[in-house]
Structures are given as C-alpha cells and as structure tokens.
Amino acid sequence: MNHYILVIFDSCRYDTLMKANPKTIAKLGTIEQRWSYASWTSPSHYNLLTGLLPHTNPQNVFASEYYKNDFLKFSDRLGVEGIEFKSFIPKLYFPAFLKEKLGYQTHAMVSLPVLNPKTILNHGFDSYTLMDKHNDMRAIVRRMKFPGDRPSFHLLNVGESHYPYALPDEPAEEWPRISGVHGVFKHLDDQVVGGKLLKKASKFFDEKKLKMLRDRQVRAVKYLDSVVAELFDIVPKNTYITITADHGELFGEGGYFGHGPIFHKKVFEVPFVEGKLR
Numbered sequence: 001m002n003h004y005i006l007v008i009f010d011s012c013r014y015d016t017l018m019k020a021n022p023k024t025i026a027k028l029g030t031i032e033q034r035w036s037y038a039s040w041t042s043p044s045h046y047n048l049l050t051g052l053l054p055h056t057n058p059q060n061v062f063a064s065e066y067y068k069n070d071f072l073k074f075s076d077r078l079g080v081e082g083i084e085f086k087s088f089i090p091k092l093y094f095p096a097f098l099k100e101k102l103g104y105q106t107h108a109m110v111s112l113p114v115l116n117p118k119t120i121l122n123h124g125f126d127s128y129t130l131m132d133k134h135n136d137m138r139a140i141v142r143r144m145k146f147p148g149d150r151p152s153f154h155l156l157n158v159g160e161s162h163y164p165y166a167l168p169d170e171p172a173e174e175w176p177r178i179s180g181v182h183g184v185f186k187h188l189d190d191q192v193v194g195g196k197l198l199k200k201a202s203k204f205f206d207e208k209k210l211k212m213l214r215d216r217q218v219r220a221v222k223y224l225d226s227v228v229a230e231l232f233d234i235v236p237k238n239t240y241i242t243i244t245a246d247h248g249e250l251f252g253e254g255g256y257f258g259h260g261p262i263f264h265k266k267v268f269e270v271p272f273v274e275g276k277l278r
C-alpha cells in the first residue's frame, strides 16, 4: 500500500500556480485546471475528505457516473485494488475509510484557524494539528513521520498561498493592507476573506495593489515549490502525492477580492496534479 499525501495550497488559483512555473511540483505529472466544489475553506475541505477531489467540469455525464470513475482513482493512489465508491459507504468519509478499513495512520496538519482541531473536520484522524503559524509549510514537512509498519495518510493545508500571501520570514507589519474592502482584512482569523470591492469607500479600488497582491500569490507558490522539493526528499518510495487547492481567489475580477461569499468562475478555478515520484 502507498503512503498518500494530499497537499492543499489554500486559495491558490490555477493560473497563479502556472505563472509561478513550479518545476518541482510539475515532476508529479501534468498540472490540470480543475474546479473546486466550494468557494471557501471549510466546505471545500469537508468535500475533499469525502474523497471527491476538485472536478474536471465534465459535460454530458451524470454526476453519479463521474463520482464512480473519480473514486476508482483511489486504487492507484493507495496501491490497493478494487477501491470504488461502494468502499466508502456508509460514512462517505475518506480518513475513516483509510483508518477503519485499510489500517492507515491518518494525520492532518492545517494552517488556517478555520480548520482548527475543535471543528468537525478532525474526525477520522489519529492526529490533527493546527500549526502555530498560518504560513509555514516547511514546519509541516519537518514534523512529518512515516512509520514503517503501517501506511499513512497526511492531509496538509498550506497557508502561504492564502491572503496576505506572506512567506514565513516576512514580518507581519510588512504585510499588505488594502482599503475599500469590507474591512475583512482586519480579521484574518475569521477567514472570511472576500467580497465586493466597495468603489465608494476607496473611490475606485486600486488596481495596482490588486496586481501586487496577485504577484505576491505567485511569489508564494514559487517559494512553496522549493518546500515541496524538501517534501519530495523525505517521503518514502511508494508515496503518492496530490497537490491541489481548496478554492481559487479573486484579484479584482468582476469587482471582487478574495474568496468566500463570491460567485465567480475564478473562485472555483484550482490547479490539480498528482502522481508517484518513484
């Protein structure tokens, strides 16, 4: 059986990741444009933990047919033959399936407070940790363990790609602030980062700042690519890795910023790549 790692770059839009041109991440396979089932962190992570990863937006196909095929991919991911939708019944919850039916150790390390261990999402995990910093994937990688006797599943929620797209060594007082957005940035912990940009409050939202923010997300992904290299170095062979995002992010398109209470194509647009290194 394979170890399986599901890496979620929080808020990382597909085109952001492509612009960062991440050479290490690309070693896993072709980076696809996919679509998240939800526009913000909590429901999206719940959905991922049901086993449904971001979808391909297929046309002329019944949802049930798509789900059925999507679940078959877990045979590759886990190196276990015969996994199908029925295997997940009745809980429809991936960590519980791994733990109870396949004997996996299950671990989550999350960066965003909205996913903290008191939430329902901790269900089915042997360990579930909210990291001290919201933006330090390297600290996550350094804590990972792969015991030899049992396969393990790791859910990694990574926050460098989340607003304010700060690298771990960047002092908080240097993080960007933009005005004219509902004041949501004062409450990073609330995770409700998004909404219509208020033209009135800021005369007109500052396109230069939005571009700067978008560039910061690209920079964050470039940095994360180097941390992924460290992850690749420590994983045992027989490790299957999926890298994707929980939702996208808006940088002024349609008059929106961020994610959450937004209905826009870009808030669902996420990268998806997976494979086995060796």
Ligand SMILES: [Zn+2]
Binding pocket: 010, 011, 040, 041, 042, 246, 247
């Ligand atoms: Zn998120």
